[in-house]
Amino acid sequence: MKQTVVPSQYLQIALDLARRIAKGELPEGSRIYGRSVMASEYNVSPETIRRALRLLADMKVVEVKPQSGAVVLSADSARRYIVNFEESADVRALRQQLKELMAEYADLSRRLSDTVTALMKSRDTFAAAGEPLPNYEVPIPKGSPLIGQSIGALKFWQSTGGTIVAIRRGQTVILSPGPYAELYDGDVIVLVGSPAAAEAAHNLIAPKEVINDPI
Structure with a gap:
């Protein structure tokens, strides 16, 4: 049975591998464990590991070779990946904050509209609703x-x-x-x-x- 891939899992795994490469725990030129071994280590499916390595390969952090696994290419690229990931996290946080502020603004606008409507209807002061409010x-x-x-x-x-x-x-x-x-x-x-x-x-x-x- 295939396991549903959760994007946050492979993103976090890719970030963890990038940090290990940047620290020198996985030196340049070394071979990263096979997908099955890493899947067991991170307690995820091999497909999730494949996506994480593919993401690092796109950033030139590792090179994925068919039948040979992944080889570490650059610690500098790993550090750039970490920076980009953190900046993306900041953007996501700002977007969430903007979403919450827009919801608050919409609620405030609705309450203001309700108050104005209630004020206009509170007293039978005018002969017709279409007349202006002197x-x-x-x-x-x-x-x-x-x-x-x-x-x-x-x-x-x-x-x-x-x-x-x-x-x-x-x-x-x-x-x-x-x-x-x-x-x-x-x-x-x-x-x-x-x-x-x-x-x-x-x-x-x-x-x-x-x-x-x-x-």
Whole structure:
């Protein structure tokens, strides 16, 4: 019964033989054991040994002679083979790392898309799905009754019909603030909704003295 050849086996055997040649354990001009003997030594099939020797022969490390086995040609070629093998291993590691990063990027892109979709569907703010998503910036002035209060406590959407999608605080932008996010003097609310929602938001945050002061 023929044994399935595993590429990593003959590659590792070829590397081991190259290292032994580079160290002088198998000197130039010496004859390497027959395939059957090596197969027993490495606990693999003779076909695996044949592939390993064929690989070294292609790199001019050994010469495979029919009916005579393999003869060591060059320790320098063996050293070059070792270097090339290690460089190939580095390339394989980088490819694996790239594959993992691309998978992480794909997952992040999917999550971002899901979040945007959920945000668009979270509130029935717009008359039709095909309409654009208008957004407005509403600065919080000094003396606003909203200062120090959380978005959840204000029931902002119920009061205005608009949805807060971000809070701009100086150079910082807080995206998708939760119900426990508090508002502070100088914050700028970014909301999506109708023009009426934006007007209602301006009225909600205006200081009481401005609203009640007759002109």
